[in-house]
Amino acid sequence: MTSTTLHETFLYSAKPKTRRSHHGGPDICLRRCVVTILAVVYYLTHESKYAYERKFDYGYRVALQPVSGQYEKDLSLDPYATLVTANKEGLDGLDEKEETVPMPTLEELSGGATFGTGTPLSGDLAKVDPSKFYRDDWRAQKPANVGQRFLVFGFATPEYKSDKMAIAWAPDASFNSELAPFDLHLRLVRAPSSVTVQPIDIDLKRQPEGRMELPSYVATSDEARTEGYVFALEATPTSSTAAAVSGGIFRSEWDPTGSYPKFGFVPLLMGTFLITLLAILFASPFAIATAVYLSESAPSRVREWVKPVIELLASVPTVVLGYFGLMLVAPFLQNTLAKAVGMDSGRALLTTSLIMAVLLIPTITSVAEDALRAVPQSMRDGGEALGLTLKERLRKIVLPAAKGGLTAAILLGMARAIGETMIVWILGGGAPLLPTFHGVKDTVGNLMKPVTAAPDTVAREMGNVDFQGVHYGHLFLLGLTLFVLTLVINIVGYRLGRRNAWQS
Incomplete structure (x- = not known):
């Protein structure tokens, strides 16, 4: 299930129920999604079988x-x-x-x-x-x-x-x-x-x-x-x-290309996890704060032009963001952090995570704002009648009521980050990373090391493998792992959004 599909489904669940047309409406969409998912899983599984034809060295x-x-x-x-x-x-x-x-x-x-x-x-x-x-x-x-x-x-x-x-x-x-x-x-x-x-x-x-x-x-x-x-x-x-x-x-x-090939997924999935975690930590506070502002206190004129701009940012090609990070952010970080923390190159985990956060902000903001606006106005009015300030209404009424949708927004951003390829390809550095935590300096130093993730590894290596060979099969097996992971995250986010969406 794609990020766009989850977003549209979430919005549909938050709207008042109307009579379904004789064409089946959402039921047909659901069936099409299920058929598509099964077809993708079958194809990835079928191509992954070549990994199991491996002979050992x-x-x-x-x-x-x-x-x-x-x-x-x-x-x-x-x-x-x-x-x-x-x-x-x-x-x-x-x-x-x-x-x-x-x-x-x-x-x-x-x-x-x-x-x-x-x-x-x-x-x-x-x-x-x-x-x-x-x-x-x-x-x-x-x-x-x-x-x-x-x-x-x-x-x-x-x-x-x-x-x-x-x-x-x-x-x-x-x-x-x-x-x-x-x-x-x-x-x-x-x-x-x-x-x-x-x-x-x-x-x-x-x-x-x-x-x-x-x-x-x-x-x-x-x-x-x-x-x-x-x-x-x-x-x-x-x-x-x-x-x-x-x-x-x-x-x-x-x-996979050495005399004695090794196909361990752990460093690739670890790189994916680290990039996603840091990007969510960087993007979520700003994105949710923006969503709260647009939903609760922004004047209508501000909302009318800020909301389209944020959604427009989601359409920026990721290759553009990648080269923006490579030409501006990476040199800046290298010039400012190289001596302090030993950053050898601007292409590192920190750079990748920062640009990934920029990619996630529009997605999280848009879905989070929709979740906040789905909270009934009567609940806000009730809080105001009790003499609660705006901050108190947000803290005690609106945010608790919308927590399912906010969680869904973060999960949707997480799924988006897990599947991102170009930003990691351009900015990661292409080296598998297994972080070490032997002290504060060592822990911080992990941010300055090159990293690679599962999606960019598949993209980078698929063009150089023998068709239907062992390496080819392992790349498809890695792709199947990513697909199942993002599918589970999307389903969890969808269910949270439906269960906690308020009907106006």
């Missing part, structure tokens, strides 16, 4: 190293570490990523490194081809209910003289093991016949990175490289794809 680096060595703290810097991963880069199967980087030979390692690792691109030890070993293994993602197994072979070169070495593991850059719908384990599958070692089974969710000492195994020839340690990284399903996708949208990270 994970990736780890594994290496053999000295017990204490050069790459101890950052495994990604180790040029001989093996990457085993299932992500979108592995969709093309075996290609130059693997074929051009084989497992290093002893000659290649001589003088430069004392350890090597590699993978046979197979999870079955019995099917390993000794002539086909590569440094990395890139595979396509799998649904949440399908597991995979990677094998990693490791050895030391004859130049290594210590009797101890270490296996090191760490997640690939930007991969968070907590977000994967799998149990991830690193296990020792086979140890060299020349050493004795206890079974190894590392839970990679509890211990996403670390090191473990092992007895050294030295490969004396290239053929002996595959006779050393064999480790397996195993991904075991823990939930269905539907459950994993549904759980993923409640996460606090939105990064």
Whole structure:
């Protein structure tokens, strides 16, 4: 239900009932609204299904190293570490990523490194081809209910003289093991016949990175490289794809284009909530005060030209308001607040909320004034007969009588702010924001940070996604969430307006 429809319905409920025409009148309008809402919900739901075709990513680096060595703290810097991963880069199967980087030979390692690792691109030890070993293994993602197994072979070169070495593991850059719908384990599958070692089974969710000492195994020839340690990284399903996708949208990270995409709605909905809350706090006092003035004390001449002007302001394109904020308000705030509170850019939560408040003032004012004027004049006259002043009549009679309509006006403004796109797109800064509250300065500092919201994210990213892809489906799922949210707010506002509207 649109803001205009709710406004018209509210006004209709406040008017005296008249005989309905044989065409059905409001009943037909209601049926049309219901059919439209159902059609929109069906379309959004239908397109959202592509989000549930998601396949999930994970990736780890594994290496053999000295017990204490050069790459101890950052495994990604180790040029001989093996990457085993299932992500979108592995969709093309075996290609130059693997074929051009084989497992290093002893000659290649001589003088430069004392350890090597590699993978046979197979999870079955019995099917390993000794002539086909590569440094990395890139595979396509799998649904949440399908597991995979990677094998990693490791050895030391004859130049290594210590009797101890270490296996090191760490997640690939930007991969968070907590977000994967799998149990991830690193296990020792086979140890060299020349050493004795206890079974190894590392839970990679509890211990996403670390090191473990092992007895050294030295490969004396290239053929002996595959006779050393064999480790397996195993991904075991823990939930269905539907459950994993549904759980993923409640996460606090939105990064749909990375190597390991994240589709958490929380920062986007939080941005929407913060912008809406601040805009309502800025706009409501002024809008309701204006409505009270126009309804209760403004001369008729003032009301005749102020009321149309306010309603005309509601028709200003939001892109105009956005660029007004970008060219005037944002530079002003940056010049005045940058040093005091650390505002790096005028495109921030505060700027967005202020311009959003300007957008909401006409809507809230118009609906609130209609609610106040719907209060019967006889109630005002009764208060005046009792000797109440204008302020007392407002406080004790008019405002309590119109509180349902005033609440509906604020809710209507809230629904308008939740769905606004252009102002947030132009002024927000485009960065997901999760506020922190570690003190007054930190709390105020949230106002100066860039922000993004759900509507502008859909608008900004929809043109750059694969049609009917996973990212596409999540944007529609986000749109469905917004639609349901605004629909509920509109219905609540409508019911409050009808229940408390006075009949003249």
